[in-house]
Amino acid sequence: MAGVIARRLVGSIPILLIVSLITFAMIHMIPGDPAAAIAGLSATGEQIANIRRDLGLDQPLLTQLGHWYLNLMQGDLGRSLLLGQPVLSATMQRLPVTLALSGYALVLTLLFGLLSGIVAALRQNTWIDQAAMVFAMLGISVPNFYLGLLMIILFAVHLGWLPTGGYIPFTADPIGWLATSTMPAISLALLLTGLLARITRSTMLEVLRQDYIRTARAKGLPERRVVLRHALANALIPITTVIGIIVSLLISGSVVTETLFSIPGIGQLLTQAVLNRDYPMVQGGLLITTALLVLINIAVDVCYALLDPRVRY
Amino acid sequence: MSRPRRSLGVLRRLLHHRLFLLGAALFGIILAAALLAPLIAQVDPNKLSMRNKFQPPSMNYVFGTDNFGRSLWSRVIWGAQLSMFIGGAVVAINAVAGTAIGAIAGYFRPLDNMLMRINDALMAFPAVLLAIAVTAVLGPSVNDVIIALAIVYTPRTARIVRSSVIVLREMEYVQAARAAGAGDWRILRRHILPNAMAPLLVQLSFLFAYAVLTEATLSFLGVGAVPPTPTWGNIMAEGRQYMTDAPWIITIPGAALMITVLGLNLLGDGLRDVLDPRLRIQQ
Numbered sequence: 001m002a003g004v005i006a007r008r009l010v011g012s013i014p015i016l017l018i019v020s021l022i023t024f025a026m027i028h029m030i031p032g033d034p035a036a037a038i039a040g041l042s043a044t045g046e047q048i049a050n051i052r053r054d055l056g057l058d059q060p061l062l063t064q065l066g067h068w069y070l071n072l073m074q075g076d077l078g079r080s081l082l083l084g085q086p087v088l089s090a091t092m093q094r095l096p097v098t099l100a101l102s103g104y105a106l107v108l109t110l111l112f113g114l115l116s117g118i119v120a121a122l123r124q125n126t127w128i129d130q131a132a133m134v135f136a137m138l139g140i141s142v143p144n145f146y147l148g149l150l151m152i153i154l155f156a157v158h159l160g161w162l163p164t165g166g167y168i169p170f171t172a173d174p175i176g177w178l179a180t181s182t183m184p185a186i187s188l189a190l191l192l193t194g195l196l197a198r199i200t201r202s203t204m205l206e207v208l209r210q211d212y213i214r215t216a217r218a219k220g221l222p223e224r225r226v227v228l229r230h231a232l233a234n235a236l237i238p239i240t241t242v243i244g245i246i247v248s249l250l251i252s253g254s255v256v257t258e259t260l261f262s263i264p265g266i267g268q269l270l271t272q273a274v275l276n277r278d279y280p281m282v283q284g285g286l287l288i289t290t291a292l293l294v295l296i297n298i299a300v301d302v303c304y305a306l307l308d309p310r311v312r313y
Numbered sequence: 314m315s316r317p318r319r320s321l322g323v324l325r326r327l328l329h330h331r332l333f334l335l336g337a338a339l340f341g342i343i344l345a346a347a348l349l350a351p352l353i354a355q356v357d358p359n360k361l362s363m364r365n366k367f368q369p370p371s372m373n374y375v376f377g378t379d380n381f382g383r384s385l386w387s388r389v390i391w392g393a394q395l396s397m398f399i400g401g402a403v404v405a406i407n408a409v410a411g412t413a414i415g416a417i418a419g420y421f422r423p424l425d426n427m428l429m430r431i432n433d434a435l436m437a438f439p440a441v442l443l444a445i446a447v448t449a450v451l452g453p454s455v456n457d458v459i460i461a462l463a464i465v466y467t468p469r470t471a472r473i474v475r476s477s478v479i480v481l482r483e484m485e486y487v488q489a490a491r492a493a494g495a496g497d498w499r500i501l502r503r504h505i506l507p508n509a510m511a512p513l514l515v516q517l518s519f520l521f522a523y524a525v526l527t528e529a530t531l532s533f534l535g536v537g538a539v540p541p542t543p544t545w546g547n548i549m550a551e552g553r554q555y556m557t558d559a560p561w562i563i564t565i566p567g568a569a570l571m572i573t574v575l576g577l578n579l580l581g582d583g584l585r586d587v588l589d590p591r592l593r594i595q596q
Contacts, residue, residue, distance in 0.1 A: 018434035141575035
């Protein structure tokens, strides 16, 4: 297993190198003078010169690249122009919020996505199957911020059951966390639940047609045992591979969900950074999030290899 | 089977696919509204009329008015035109660039490793984050949004084309064409790409939906097309402040967006079932 992990880690190095190179190049793709664009329209020549010097934009490109990688290896991703604090610490402060919200949404996704997919497969071509698939199709078609807005109008504005936004950390008040996180988590999870339900149903139907399921039934095993021990256990293996995609979609979705519900996570941080032309924050936040996703995908691949001994990397 | 007969068979199967027809109808309504915008939404979508602000939907104002008294009907219909334009442009760029990159990587193996590593790196970024970062760099305009979405989604198309090309280049009929002296470009153009079109078409229909959705997300976040240009995303973003008193400013463009995405998803499912049955969601 250590070999699998090592091979996947080594394999991710070129991807991370290119990701970091693209992130570095971003600031140089700003049309015109990047320092002037960052400083804004009302900036004086001196302010622009200061930004150019602070960001090292007055150095030759190769020197800038060398500094970028040198700093990267020391965990230095520069300072946020908006917050005045190091990009790494600003991101790490908000990471637990995004992870907690994504974790909550992931639990909802797995619970409802797997359940509705399994039930739909077992009740193929009945109204239950059709209802589950209509729900799944609607789930993948409703934009998460639209669902969020509809929930705010209904549950916060009209019924007053939940707050319209804000965030209470789980460690400070678990009930408050649940109240502030439930609508954002549902709006994040709906699309993914639909996606997972469709994949689960499809995979389960595939597995239920296999000879070993027929054998299990023929030897008189109870249906519950056939479904849980024989079908589901094998169907879950390919489903594991989509967890990486689901986590990536969760992080993408959190950008708009956090902004909509005023949740101080990475998504909101990056949106604010973009709107305020805080390019070091955009670069660093993007790099950290992407590196995190690459690592999560490696973890998913390792789980896949653990679950299915036929898989070799 | 000859190509025209095969196309007729595909068309016949599509016309018997109920969900495909429903998707085509939903998407067709939005597309028709976008194309007919100059005829059916003649009121300037940016015309202010403060006396008529916050009018609920009625016979006079079909979709109501917003906080500046602008006709929401006009804004939603012209917003549809922009969404269709952006979606169409992203799909066109993807069809060309994604096919070219995927075909080159899949056919010319020495280039595969380099191209696919860049591709993988671009796909490693979370899609919406990469799109907002690119628009942050390029600036918020319709053209820059199209470029951002093309950068985000082209690698996904390239990977799908590459997978098909890798399989097809080993087929016997391709080997036969090579043995008969056909050049690489001719083999790619005449023998491989036409057979790699099915998964590409399916991908492009889903991609249209993603592009429309991501554009709306960017506009909602304030990094898309600049107001007062009406987009579904920025109409909803402006309506957020008034959701208690004028919820229609949010619900109507949101419903239009949902219908578009739903229609395209159903279209994509139908195309996949008919053109690429290996990938079909089990019926």
